[in-house]
Amino acid sequence: PAPCEESCVLGINEDxxxxxxxxxxxxxxxxxxxWIVAEPPxxxxxxxxxxxxxxxxxxAAAQQLNRAGHHVTVFERDEKAGGLLRYGIPDxxxxxxxxxxxxxxxxxxxxEFKYGINVGVDIKGDELKKDFDAIVLCGGATVRRNLPIExxxxxxxxxxxxxxxxxxxxxxxxxxxxxxxxxxxKNVIVIGGGDTGSDCIGTSFRQxxxxxxxxxxxxxxxxxxxxxxxxxxxxxxxxxxxxxxxGAERYFSISxxxxxxxEEDNLTGLITSEVEWVREPGKAMVLKEVEGTEKExxxxxxxxxxxxxxxxxxxxEQLGLDADPRTNIKATENNYMxxxxxxxxxxxxxxxxxxxxxxxxxxxxxxxxxxxxLMGESELPLxxxxxxxxx
Numbered sequence: 001p002a003p004c005e006e007s008c009v010l011g012i013n014e015d016x017x018x019x020x021x022x023x024x025x026x027x028x029x030x031x032x033x034x035w036i037v038a039e040p041p042x043x044x045x046x047x048x049x050x051x052x053x054x055x056x057x058x059x060a061a062a063q064q065l066n067r068a069g070h071h072v073t074v075f076e077r078d079e080k081a082g083g084l085l086r087y088g089i090p091d092x093x094x095x096x097x098x099x100x101x102x103x104x105x106x107x108x109x110x111x112e113f114k115y116g117i118n119v120g121v122d123i124k125g126d127e128l129k130k131d132f133d134a135i136v137l138c139g140g141a142t143v144r145r146n147l148p149i150e151x152x153x154x155x156x157x158x159x160x161x162x163x164x165x166x167x168x169x170x171x172x173x174x175x176x177x178x179x180x181x182x183x184x185x186k187n188v189i190v191i192g193g194g195d196t197g198s199d200c201i202g203t204s205f206r207q208x209x210x211x212x213x214x215x216x217x218x219x220x221x222x223x224x225x226x227x228x229x230x231x232x233x234x235x236x237x238x239x240x241x242x243x244x245x246x247g248a249e250r251y252f253s254i255s256x257x258x259x260x261x262x263e264e265d266n267l268t269g270l271i272t273s274e275v276e277w278v279r280e281p282g283k284a285m286v287l288k289e290v291e292g293t294e295k296e297x298x299x300x301x302x303x304x305x306x307x308x309x310x311x312x313x314x315x316x317e318q319l320g321l322d323a324d325p326r327t328n329i330k331a332t333e334n335n336y337m338x339x340x341x342x343x344x345x346x347x348x349x350x351x352x353x354x355x356x357x358x359x360x361x362x363x364x365x366x367x368x369x370x371x372x373x374l375m376g377e378s379e380l381p382l383x384x385x386x387x388x389x390x391x
Contacts, residue, residue, distance in 0.1 A: 003357070007232035031101060038108035041069040047374045050075060050132040052119045052315065055083025056356045057347025058138035059102070060363030061370070062111050064380050065136075068371045072111045073132075077118040080172075083140055085356070087165035090199050092206065092242075096172065125318030134342050134370050137315065137329060138363060141348040145306040147191065151259025156267025160196050160305040167203050183209040187298050189270065190214045190248075191256055192305030195241075200303045202243030212248045213297070217275065217287070220252035253277075255289065259302065271296050311349040319343055328352045336366035337373070344370055 008016030047070045051062045054076040066072045082099045183204035190200045193216030221238040229235045260269040274293035277285045310327030322330040322339045329345035336344045346366035347359035371378035
């Protein structure tokens, strides 16, 4: 999404400036006409920086730190760079050549990418600290939220972030998988109403699902701006994606109580009930089941799109980093440094599950502060300085 469009002054009484589409068109024309080219730094420092993770935050940080002249190495445990951009977002929303063309430029500019390396496992924290002058953790929020109910271990109950990456690899040419996940000819139920759930819906349709339904535990939002969220705040209103428009049935205020399987432990259905959110005096809203609303649904593939609870802690524990209760690495927006000097964090690994635009912003901001830490000062741009950075 483009959050700024909801805050556009023009949007108070008519459609806002469509800045997202404008910027996309400018970028596409720039690539088409060869205006965006590699710009290696004129001078190199003697400083080495390790970027852990090649999602949007990691790539943004790496690009800026390299332009400051530092020797940048990006560590990625997958076989290609991009993180959720490559393995979480389906090609019908973002074709992967968009990532590849940017990576080609970054490599030409001198950034080194090391793939298939799980930092914390293949390379320990003390090795990174010994070999690099600074480390920035951009590994994302990758711990998935589970649905701990009866039958959750049945074959056919699948995490969205197993389903989507496998399909993206299939589109990329991978032919065989140890445990293939397909929606073909199945009744699919996607549990979770966010962007990941929407991506599961569109992917299921493209795989030839028999039917696709989408369950959301929250009530259906209004299509208008809620009273308690006036302009210029981001409104929590009902949003309908292109995937929803392709034919998914959407159900709100519904809770999954149990998965049902056959004698071979294959998923055959699930049981739900309607719920309502009730506010008790002096307490927060609580979820209550509506009596007499239990229902069984036919389902051979249930996709859990319930979000993420935080980041993996292996490398953080090795480096002795502080984290909050959700396992987000503690690093302030003042300089993105953790409690360990020279170790920084940015993106979802610092702030928790969020938007791509926030990850890119944090990666760029962190790069400025890392450069200042290494050199005493930095000329890399910061938000609000009025400096238009190179693309």
